[in-house]
Structure formats: C-alpha cells, structure tokens
Amino acid sequence: MAKQQDICEIKSVDQAKVKAVKKAMLSDKDVYGLSETFGVLSDTTRLKIIYALSKEELCVCDIAGILGSSISAVSHQLRILRNMRLVKFRKEAKRVYYSLDDAHINKLFNEGLKHVRE
Amino acid sequence: MAKQQDICEIKSVDQAKVKAVKKAMLSDKDVYGLSETFGVLSDTTRLKIIYALSKEELCVCDIAGILGSSISAVSHQLRILRNMRLVKFRKEAKRVYYSLDDAHINKLFNEGLKHVRE
C-alpha cells in the first residue's frame, strides 16, 4: 500500500494508447513556454496594462491612473512584462514611457477575447 | 506623505490620454473572463491534459500514466477543466473517459504554441 495514490501503477491502462500519446506529447520546453506565456496573461492587472498599451504609449503614472492601482503595483507588473520582452520603454526627462514590444501577444489577447465573448 | 505610494495622485498625468484609454478599457467581465481562460492554460499539468485529450479520449488512469503524475493530482485538475466546461466525460463500467469539449480552447492553445515556437 503506502503509495497507492502515487504515480499510476498502470494495471488496466490501455498501454498502446498511453505509449502513443506519450510519444506525441509536447516537449518540456514547449509546455513550459506555453505556461509562461499564458501565465502573463492570467492576471487582471497585466491584462489591463497590455490592453492600455495596445491603444497608446503611456507613462507609469498614466497607467496607474487608468487602472486605479498604485504606482508600485504597476511598476512591479511592468518589470514582469519587461523581462518577458512584451513591453519596451523609453525615458523622457523624469518620465518612463512604456509601449507594447510584442505584436504576437496582441493576437493571443484578441483570440482569448473572442473565446470569452462568444 | 502617509500614502504617497497609494493610488496615483494624478499630478502630472496626461489627463486626456488617461480619460480616453480609461473609457476604452475592457469591461470587468471581459478582463475576468480573460484571466480565467488564460489561467487554465497557465499550468503545465492542465496543458498536458488538454494536449493529450486533443489526440484521444482517455480515462483518468491513462492520463496519469501519460503525464507521470498521480491519479489524484490528475483528477483534481480534471475537475477544474470540467467546471470550465473544457472537457466532458462519460462513464463506462468502472472507468471514466474524458475528452475535449471545447474546440476553441484548442485554437487558443495552438496560437500560443505558435508564439512560443517562433
């Protein structure tokens, strides 16, 4: 007993099916990439930031104003988007202006929106 | 002082921009729906389940065998997919066979894969 709940002991499993699907399974790299990509898009703050930046280039304070959240919270999320190269920025005097750097993410975003709205 | 880090106090913000983007902002419903949809796709276990079921109808033990994870873990994730109506199931004797119930999610999945692989 001990570990009856552990990894499936394969007693009455369709071995042929399992082998076939296992062989066709996505690579770890693909799976990890997918979870990362969809993960950025799974937070409401980040979604709003991406949507706002798809409309216009904005400074951090503008974004915070639009979202109604703190500058710090926005800045933390912008760092995540920066690290994933989804946004780029330019400095102008005291301000930092952000804009979308990845057109593809917009396509994914809109595909998601279609799914949600239908 | 006190709350200088709180919600942006809007001192030197481009009010016109902010107002315009705010007005064009997604509805709460859309944003929540998007985060939910992308959220399901942000976990590696669920991604693998969805991918496996896109190939073939499978029982829980088969899925666990394919993923190399416990039956319990798979069952918990299947419940989430069930609740979101992404998978359907049928009972046959002792087994429960799952299959994809949402063609659109596959489209999103493949769109994501394109983004990851390019």
Add this chain to the structure above:
DNA sequence: ACTATACTTGAACAATCGTTCAAGTATCAA
C-alpha cells in the same frame, strides 16, 4: 458479503503570486 479497481474529494501543506510599505535612485526646478 468481501475484495479490488477506478476514480473523487476534503484537508493540509509548501510554494508561488500580487499587493503594500518603506526606502532607494534619477531628474529637474528653485
């Protein structure tokens, strides 16, 4: 009735996440 298989489910747990708070840097104006 008893045992085994095939799941499901709730509780507990560690890990991850997003926010706030507080402190820091950078730029500019007086």
Add this chain to the structure above:
DNA sequence: TTGATACTTGAACGATTGTTCAAGTATAGT
C-alpha cells in the same frame, strides 16, 4: 543644496495554487 516628482526595488504580508495524503463513493468480480 534642498525639495518635489517619477519611478524602481526589496521585504513582508495575505491570498491563491497545485500537490499529496487519507478517506470516501461506485462498480464489478468472486
């Protein structure tokens, strides 16, 4: 140099997540 604005960042915090563990239900065979 002092002070204000615009942002960044690390630490701390509570909340959420995914897994395991243990116990439960359901079906079938003996």
